[in-house]
Amino acid sequence: MSSSRSDGDSRVLFVLNLLLSFVFSYVVVWGLAFIGVGTFTLQNVALATIALMVLTYLTVLR
Numbered sequence: 001m002s003s004s005r006s007d008g009d010s011r012v013l014f015v016l017n018l019l020l021s022f023v024f025s026y027v028v029v030w031g032l033a034f035i036g037v038g039t040f041t042l043q044n045v046a047l048a049t050i051a052l053m054v055l056t057y058l059t060v061l062r
Contacts, residue, residue, distance in 0.1 A: 021052040 025048035033040035 022049045025049040
């Protein structure tokens with residue numbers, strides 16, 4: 001039996017990373033706004049999503 005390892009389609013991994021990072025960022029930014037630490041804006045959610053995506057990407061590469 002031949003067993004080849006597949007890392008998956010990179011487009012699917014990118015979309016999953018984007019979706020999960022967005023949901024997590026949304027909850028974190030909402031939570032911070034709820035307790036009065038920050039403001040809930042789409043710009044804050046987008047910046048948090050981008051930062052989390054980059055952090056995830058760099059972590060996976062190592």
